[in-house]
Amino acid sequence: MQECRRLRLESLEARELLAVCQAVPPDGQAVSPDVNKDGLVSPIDALLVINHLNGPPAADPSMLDVNHDGDVSPADALAIINEINGTAVAADAAFGAMVTPGFEAQLSDRDMFSPNQISSDEVCTLLSRASMATKRTDAIIAVVDRGGRILGVRVEKSVSANLQNDPDKLAFAIDGAVAKARTAAFFSSNAAPLTSRTIRFISQSTITQREVESSPLNADPRYQGPGLVAPIGVGGHFPPEIAFTPQVDLFAIEHQSRDSQTHPGLDRKKGTVDDVELMTRFNANPNFVSQQASGFFTTWPESYGEQSGKSPNAIPRGIGTLPGGVPLFKLVEQAKPGTDLSKPSEQINLVGGIGVFFPGEDGFATHEQEFVHASQNGGVTQTEKDRTNAGLVLEAEFAALIAAAGGGILAFEPPFDRDLTEFNDKLPELKNFVLPSGRIDLVGVTLEIYGPTPDRDFRKPGIDRLIEVGRNRFMGRDSGDNQQIFPNGATVADGEPVPFGWLVAPHANGAGGLTATDVENIINAGRESADDTRAAIRLDFDNGGRPGSRTRMVLAVADKEGEILGLYRQEDATIFSIDVSVAKARNTAYYADANAIVAADRIDFDGDGMFGPVTWSVKTRSGDSVPKGTALTNRSFRFLVEPRFPTGSELDQRIGDQLVNNPNISLCDREPQLCLGVGPQSALRLPGINPLTAENIRDDAPLHFNVYASPNHSSTVAYDSFNVMTNFRDPGDADVTIGNSDVKFALANQNGVVFFPGSTPLYIRNRTKLAGGFGVSGDGVDQDDVVTSAGQTGFDPLQSIRIDSYTIGGVRVPFQKFNRNPDGP
Numbered sequence: 001m002q003e004c005r006r007l008r009l010e011s012l013e014a015r016e017l018l019a020v021c022q023a024v025p026p027d028g029q030a031v032s033p034d035v036n037k038d039g040l041v042s043p044i045d046a047l048l049v050i051n052h053l054n055g056p057p058a059a060d061p062s063m064l065d066v067n068h069d070g071d072v073s074p075a076d077a078l079a080i081i082n083e084i085n086g087t088a089v090a091a092d093a094a095f096g097a098m099v100t101p102g103f104e105a106q107l108s109d110r111d112m113f114s115p116n117q118i119s120s121d122e123v124c125t126l127l128s129r130a131s132m133a134t135k136r137t138d139a140i141i142a143v144v145d146r147g148g149r150i151l152g153v154r155v156e157k158s159v160s161a162n163l164q165n166d167p168d169k170l171a172f173a174i175d176g177a178v179a180k181a182r183t184a185a186f187f188s189s190n191a192a193p194l195t196s197r198t199i200r201f202i203s204q205s206t207i208t209q210r211e212v213e214s215s216p217l218n219a220d221p222r223y224q225g226p227g228l229v230a231p232i233g234v235g236g237h238f239p240p241e242i243a244f245t246p247q248v249d250l251f252a253i254e255h256q257s258r259d260s261q262t263h264p265g266l267d268r269k270k271g272t273v274d275d276v277e278l279m280t281r282f283n284a285n286p287n288f289v290s291q292q293a294s295g296f297f298t299t300w301p302e303s304y305g306e307q308s309g310k311s312p313n314a315i316p317r318g319i320g321t322l323p324g325g326v327p328l329f330k331l332v333e334q335a336k337p338g339t340d341l342s343k344p345s346e347q348i349n350l351v352g353g354i355g356v357f358f359p360g361e362d363g364f365a366t367h368e369q370e371f372v373h374a375s376q377n378g379g380v381t382q383t384e385k386d387r388t389n390a391g392l393v394l395e396a397e398f399a400a401l402i403a404a405a406g407g408g409i410l411a412f413e414p415p416f417d418r419d420l421t422e423f424n425d426k427l428p429e430l431k432n433f434v435l436p437s438g439r440i441d442l443v444g445v446t447l448e449i450y451g452p453t454p455d456r457d458f459r460k461p462g463i464d465r466l467i468e469v470g471r472n473r474f475m476g477r478d479s480g481d482n483q484q485i486f487p488n489g490a491t492v493a494d495g496e497p498v499p500f501g502w503l504v505a506p507h508a509n510g511a512g513g514l515t516a517t518d519v520e521n522i523i524n525a526g527r528e529s530a531d532d533t534r535a536a537i538r539l540d541f542d543n544g545g546r547p548g549s550r551t552r553m554v555l556a557v558a559d560k561e562g563e564i565l566g567l568y569r570q571e572d573a574t575i576f577s578i579d580v581s582v583a584k585a586r587n588t589a590y591y592a593d594a595n596a597i598v599a600a601d602r603i604d605f606d607g608d609g610m611f612g613p614v615t616w617s618v619k620t621r622s623g624d625s626v627p628k629g630t631a632l633t634n635r636s637f638r639f640l641v642e643p644r645f646p647t648g649s650e651l652d653q654r655i656g657d658q659l660v661n662n663p664n665i666s667l668c669d670r671e672p673q674l675c676l677g678v679g680p681q682s683a684l685r686l687p688g689i690n691p692l693t694a695e696n697i698r699d700d701a702p703l704h705f706n707v708y709a710s711p712n713h714s715s716t717v718a719y720d721s722f723n724v725m726t727n728f729r730d731p732g733d734a735d736v737t738i739g740n741s742d743v744k745f746a747l748a749n750q751n752g753v754v755f756f757p758g759s760t761p762l763y764i765r766n767r768t769k770l771a772g773g774f775g776v777s778g779d780g781v782d783q784d785d786v787v788t789s790a791g792q793t794g795f796d797p798l799q800s801i802r803i804d805s806y807t808i809g810g811v812r813v814p815f816q817k818f819n820r821n822p823d824g825p
Contacts, residue, residue, distance in 0.1 A: 004124040004152070004482055004492040032066055033080040049077040053309075073487045074312035078262070078277060094740060095294040098287040103505035105293035108571050110190075110349045111497030113334035118145060118351040118495035122430065123152035126328070128478045129427045130356055130403035131156060133470065134395050137479040140359055141399075142177035143328070145352040145495030146185050146575060148257065148301040150178055150308075152492045156480035160361045171305030171314045172215045172227060173363030174483065178304055179229040179317040180325030180355030180400070182257060186576035188327035190350050191538040191549055192779075193436045193449060196325030197397065200388060201448045202537075203250035203321055204235040206643045208683055209373070209695045210702050211721055213364050216270075216315040224705040226721050228254045229320035229357070229365045231387035234684070234694045236643040239445050240384050246648040248442070249781040251638045252717055252755040257301045257579050258316045258724045259751045266731075266747070268709070268723045271313030276748070279739030282582050283748040284564050287740050288505045296498055301579075309487035315724055319576070320355065322365055323388060324396035326404045326450075328352040331432045344412060344541040348434065351495050354404055356396040368392045373699035381693045389452050398470045401450055401463075406430025411437045412545030418463055426475055437463070438545035440537055442780075447537075498575055504567035509559035513764065513771040518795070519557045519566040522762070522774055526555045526791030530570060532823045533787060536780025548825055553778035553787055554578050557762070558585035560593055560772055561733040562749025570778070577777035583727075583752050584634050584759035584775025590730045591637075592761035592770055592797070594629030600712055600719075601728040602628070603640060605680045605809050607668030607714060614806060621810035629770075630806070631797035631815070635757035635785065639813050641717040642679040643691070646811045651677050656690060661697040663687050663707045666714075676809060683708075683718035720753040728753055757817065758784025762795040771795070786822045 035045040049064050052072055066076035096104075110116050123143050130141045131154055138158040143151045153174050155164065163170045183196040207230045214225025238248030259281065265274025280286050280297040289297050305311025329348045332341065339346055360367025370390040374381045387393075402423050407430070411417035416437040440447045451462025458465055482491040506519035530553040538549040552570040554577035559565055564582060590596055602611055603625045611625035644651055655667070655674040667685045668675040675691075678684050684691040688703035696702050707713075709722035711729050720726060725747070732746030758776040763769055774792055776784045789796075799805060804815040 004120060032068070035063055035066065035080070046077045046080040049080065071487055073309050078275070095286045096290045098507070099290045099505045103502040104290040105499035105501040105503050107292065107497055107499055109336040109339065110332055115333040116330060116349045116351070117497060118143075118151065118328060118330060120151070120492040120494050122433070123492045124482070125406075125428045125430050126354055126403050127152050127154040127482060129406065129430060130154070130354060130399045131479050132427055132475050132477065133399035133402050133423075134473040135476040136358070136395065136473070137476060138358060139396065139399065140174055140177040140357050142174060142181045142304075142355045143352060144178065144181045144185050146350055147296060147299055147496060147498045148182045148185060148575065149299055149493070149496065150304060150485050151352065151495055153177070153304065153483040153485060154480050155483055159359060159480070162361050163359060163363060168217050168305065168311045168314065169363060171303060171308070171311035172217065173357070173359035174304040175314065175317040176229050176320065176359055176363060176365060177355040177357035179320030180322065180357060181353040182301060182325075182355070183319050183321065183353065184325040184327040184355070185350070185353030186257065186319070187574055188350050188353070189538060189552065189574055190345065190348060190572050191541060192440065193327050193329070194537065195323065195327065195449055196320050196355070197323035197388070197448050197451075199250065199253060199319065200231065200321035200323070201240065202238075202248050202442060203253045204238055204240060204248050205230065205250075205252045205254055205321070206235045206683060206694055207232050207254065208689050209366070209371070210689065210708065213366050213702065215363060217311070217313060221705040222702045225708065226255075227317050227364065228721070229317050229322055230254050231322060231369050231384055232366070232371055232694055233384045233387065234643045234692070235384070236647065243650055244648055247638065247642050250756050251642065252720070254319050254321055255720050255752055256319050256576060256754070258318045259300060259579065260302055260306060260316065260725070261300045262306070263725055263745070263748060268726065270315055270724070276738065276745045278748060279741065282564055282751055283739060284504050284567070285740050288507050290502065290505065292499050293503045295496060296503065304485075307486065308484050310484065322369060323393050324357060324400050325353055325355045326397075326400040326435070328354055328404050329410070329434055329436060331407065331434060333432070344410075348410065348436065354400050356399045358392045358396055368396065373695055374693060375699050381695070385452070394451075394466065394469045395473055397451065398466045398473070401435065401466055402427070402470060404433060405435040407432060407434040409437050410434040412541060413438070416545070418467065423470060423474060436541070438539050440539065441547070442536055500569045500571040500573065502566070502568055503578070504564045506566035509561075509563060509565055509772070511559070513559055514557065514565055514762065518764070522557055522791045522795060523555045523566050523568050525793060526553065526776060526787045527568065527570065529787045529790030530778065533783050534822060534824055536783055538779045551779040551783050551787065553776055553784070554581040555787070555791065556581040556585045556775045558582065558589055558749070558773050558775075560589050560596075560770060561736055562586040562589065562727065563736070565772065573778050579751060580754050580777040581758075581775040583754045584777065585773035586727050586749060586751070587637065587753050587773065588631075588633055588759045588761040588775070589770070589773030590727050592629060592631045596730060597628055598729045598731070600714070601716055603680055603808060604714055605676065606672070607666065607675060607680070607685065616806055618807050618810060618812065620807075623807040623809060626803060626806045626808075629801060630803055631761045631801050632803045632813075633757065633815055634754045634759045635816060636803045636813050637716065637753065638755040638757070640679050640681040641683075641715070641755055643682055643684050645677060645679045645809065649677065651692060653692070656692040659690055659697045661688055661701055661703070663703045667691055680808065681714060681716045683715045683721070686713060686715050686718055716753065717755060725752060726750050757781040758788055760788055760792045760796055760816070762792065763797055764795065767794070767796065767798050782817060782819050783822065785816045786818055789816060789818065
C-alpha cells in the first residue's frame with residue numbers, strides 16, 4: 001500500500017481547501033496585494049508570489065499570503081491581478097440570506113451519515129486495488145466523490161517521463177483518468193450503475209481526431225485543443241455503426257462539466273489577465289443558495305492541475321467516454337431509524353467514481369484506443385468497436401471494475417451475478433464496496449455497462465470478456481505514487497455528499513420579467529410530472545432490477561441574462577444534470593433573443609454567409625435559415641450539429657473525394673451540394689476534417705487551433721468544444737455581476753452549450769415577450785422533454801415562432817418530442 005497523506009484537520013477540509021481557490025479572504029479581512037510594501041499594487045507583487053511557488057521559497061512567506069487563507073497559492077497571485085484589473089470581489093457571500101423556509105436544500109437519509117461516504121482510507125485502498133489489478137505499470141488512476149471532487153490520484157511508475165517531468169503535461173494526463181471517474185460518478189444513481197462505456201454507447205457524438213489529439217496548454221497551436229477522452233469517429237447512429245439509424249440521446253456530452261472558478265475573459269483563454277474568479281458555481285447569487293448547498297456551490301469540477309495547484313491554468317477534460325470509468329457504491333453502514341435495510345434499494349449508496357487511463361507519451365486518448373489513421377492503415381478506417389474495445393481500453397476497464405467491486409457483484413437476478421473471489425482474495429480488502437449489475441434497455445436496445453456487447457467474434461457477455469482480460473493480465477504490483485491533490489500536500493481526502501431540494505431558491509430577476517411565483521410554479525409543475533414519468537435509465541432494485549422506476553430530475557430557470565432564478569434537484573437525480581439543466585436554460589434564452597444572437601450562431605444551411613430564404617413549406621428545399629427571435633430548444637441544437645442531415649440519412653461517399661487540407665477551404669467551399677448532407681452547424685463542415693471518418697485530412701498536419709476556436713465559423717459544436725464556459729458566441733450582458741457583489745463581468749453567466757433535449761425558452765405577457773429559459777435533465781432526454789412540457793405551460797412560445805414552423809433544406813427541425821406513453825409501467 002502506498003503512503004497516503006491525509007488532512008490534519010479533516011473536519012475543516014471543505015472550507016479550508018475550497019478557500020484556497022478564492023481570490024478573496026474567507027473571513028472578510030481585506031486582501032493585502034501590496035506584497036513588497038512599496039505603496040503600489042503592480043505586476044511585480046504578483047511575480048513575487050509566482051517566484052515563490054515555482055522556485056526557492058521566500059524567507060517570509062507570510063507576506064505572500066495575500067488573501068490570508070493560511071496558504072501561499074496561485075489564488076494569491078490572482079488576487080493581485082484582480083486588484084490591478086479592478087475585479088476584486090467582496091468577500092461575504094452571505095449564503096442563504098434571502099432563502100425563506102421551505103426553499104432549502106437538504107441531504108438524503110443516507111448522505112447525512114458520514115460512514116456512508118467514501119473515506120480517505122478507502123480511497124487509498126481503491127488506488128492500490130486498481131494498480132495491482134494488471135501487470136502493466138503505466139496507468140494513471142483517479143478517484144472522485146459523487147460531486148466530482150478529486151479524492152486521490154495514482155501515477156504508476158512506468159508512466160512516461162515526458163509526462164512525469166512536466167507538471168502541465170502530467171496534470172493533463174491525470175485529467176484523462178479524472179474525466180472517466182467523473183463520468184461514472186455524475187451519470188450513475190442509486191438506481192443505475194452507468195459507466196463511461198455506457199455514456200459513449202448513448203452519446204454517439206462526433207469526435208474528431210483534432211479534438212482528441214490535443215491538449216489545452218499545448219505550445220504547438222496545431223495540437224492545442226480540448227483533449228477529449230473519447231473514441232474518434234463520426235458517430236450519429238444508434239445502435240452504433242448501423243446505417244440509416246438516428247442519433248441517440250447525449251450528443252456532445254463530452255463537452256460538459258468543464259466549468260471552473262476561474263472564468264476566462266473576453267479572449268476566451270484561461271490564464272490570461274482578463275480572467276475573473278467566480279464567487280459561486282454557475283455564478284449563482286449566494287443570497288438564494290441555502291447553507292446546506294453552499295459547499296456544492298463553492299466546489300467546481302476543476303482540473304487536477306487547478307485543484308492541486310500543480311498547473312493552475314489547466315482546463316478539465318470534461319466527460320470521458322472511453323471505457324475505464326466505473327461508479328463506486330458503498331454498502332450503507334448507518335441508517336436512519338425505521339429504514340428497511342432488507343430492501344436492496346436501501347442497502348447501497350453511490351459515493352463516487354474511479355477512472356483508469358493509459359496516457360502514453362503525451363496524454364492523448366489516441367494512445368489508449370490504439371488509434372491508427374486510415375492513411376497508416378492501408379486506407380481502412382478503424383471502427384468504433386475497434387477503438388472502444390482496444391486492448392488497453394479493456395485493461396483499463398477491468399482494473400476500474402475490480403477495484404470498485406471489493407465486495408463483489410450485487411445482482412438482482414442470477415444471470416447478472418459473477419464470482420470475483422479469484423481476484424478479490426489477492427487484492428487489498430474492500431468488502432463494503434459492491435457493483436450493482438442488471439440490464440438497462442433504451443428504445444429496445446440493451447446498453448453496454450461492463451464490457452462490450454457480445455458479437456460473432458466474442459460471444460460472451462461483456463463482463464465475462466473483462467474477467468477474461470483480467471485472468472490473462474492479473475496481477476501486478478502496487479506501483480507508483482499517490483499524487484498531491486491539494487496545495488497543502490494532502491494525497492487523499494474524504495468524499496462529500498451532494499444535497500437535493502432547492503439548490504437555488506426561486507426569485508424574480510428584478511427587471512419586470514419572471515416573478516418568484518412564476519419560477520416556483522414552473523419548477524413545481526415539472527417536479528410533479530417527473531414523479532409520474534417512467535425513467536429511461538433507472539432500475540427498480542426492489543423488483544429484481546426491472547425497469548419501471550420514475551424519473552429523478554434537475555430543473556433550472558434562468559432569465560435572459562443567464563441568472564439562475566431557481567434550481568431544484570430531486571433526491572438522487574444525476575449530478576451531471578445540474579450543470580446540464582443550468583446550461584440548457586441559458587442556451588435557449590440566448591438563442592431566442594433577437595437582440596442578442598450573433599450572426600455566427602445563426603443557421604446558414606448552404607454555408608454562403610447569408611441567412612435566407614426563409615420558408616414554412618416542406619415542398620421546397622430552399623429554406624436556409626430562420627428569423628432572429630425564433631424559439632429553438634437543445635433538441636433543435638442537436639439536430640443542427642449532427643454529422644448527417646437529416647438524422648437517419650447517410651452521406652454521399654463522394655464527399656470524401658479530393659479532400660484539401662487548407663484552413664481557408666471548408667467542406668461547403670469545396671462541395672457546395674454534397675455538404676448539404678452534413679448538419680449545418682456540424683464540426684464536419686470545417687476545414688481539415690474528413691467528413692466520412694472525423695479524422696484529420698492529413699494525419700501529420702492538423703490545422704491551427706484558431707481554425708476551430710474562431711468566433712466566426714459556422715459550427716456551434718466545434719466552437720463549444722474548443723472554448724470552455726461559453727453560451728454559443730454570446731458576448732454577455734454588461735450589467736451581469738459576480739455573485740451578489742457589485743463587480744461586473746459580462747460572461748459570468750455562461751457554462752457551456754448542451755446538444756440534447758429537455759428545454760424551452762420562456763415567455764410572459766400572454767407568451768409574447770421572451771423572459772428566460774427552462775432546462776430539465778435526468779433519466780432520459782425524451783423524459784426531459786416530457787417534464788419540460790409540463791413546466792412550461794403558459795410560458796411556452798407561440799407556435800408561430802417555434803423552429804418547427806419553418807423548414808431547413810426541406811426538413812422541419814424538431815422543437816420537442818414525447819414518448820407515446822411516458823407514464824407507462
